[in-house]
Amino acid sequence: MSYYNVLGLEREPFSTSPDPDFLYRSVSHETALKRLEIAIRLRRGLSIILGDVGTGKTTLSRALLQIFKDEEDFIFHLVLDPNYKSEYQFLLSLAKMFNIVPEFKSTLDFKEALQRYLYQKGVEENKTIVLLIDEGQKISPENLEVLRTLLNYETNEFKLLQLIIMAQVELLPRIKRVRNFIDRVALKYTINPLDEEETRKMILFRLHQGGYDHGGSVFTDDAIKTIYQHTQGYPRRISMLCHDALELMVMEEHRYIDGLLIKKIIKQQE
Secondary structure (H helix, E strand, O other), X not given: XXXXXXXXXXXXXXXXXXOHHHOOOOHHHHHHHHHHHHHHHOOXXXXXXXXXXXXXXXXXXXXHHHHHOOOOXXXXXXXXXXXXXXXXXXXXXXXXXOOOOOOOOOHHHHHHHHHHHHHHHHHHOOOEEEEEEOOHHHOOHHHHHHHHHHHOOEOOOOEOEEEEEEEOOOHHHHHOOOOOOHHHEEEEEEOOOOOHHHHHXXXXXXXXXXXXXXXXXXXXXXXXXXXXXXXXXXXXXXXXXXXXXXHHHHHOOOOOEOHHHHHHHHHHHO
């Protein structure tokens, strides 16, 4: 019997998939979302969101897409893995993504075609083109230079391309080494791990989103404290530990999850 049946859940509450419906909007996440939305609507150009592994950057990007999903004047393109081996491959991928189909012979041809596309969409059609890159720490120095070039395309009033890079903090010193790149950053924000109270609220929120409606929480205060101490407030680690805890609770027929049960799981994982 799965814990779905035991707890009356409709959906997996602690999946690590980037489902925006399960993004607990901590102060840090909510601030990042609001500032990104403002930067996009004002067409300010380059936004960089930094955070360690497991802080929720990818889920945040899906929540951002959800905000604009019904607005036809905003066209989003998503790059999940920017680990292209060459400038040519990166430009070819962008051209295909933007539905630019003619054959080109050089990187200069690609750049000129991208500039024409951005001008047509941004000025003639009054659309906002957003390129959202996840795992930005994988971008090569060569392709950072490509992005810098694309950010040069602008009118007197706004940037033609809205570029959002979600990355681990190791990206920051690298972009500082690219000439005239860091001064193009309109928004730089770092997502922090949750504190203990936010950890409790995240667990309650995700249980509720999963369909748990028995009031309160199946996790005791002691369990939440132990979860926080072990995960240090990283959402992905919290989700994984809570999933294992619910599973063990059902298998061993516990009525609730306390600190001892969490410590048992942690010891098993060592």
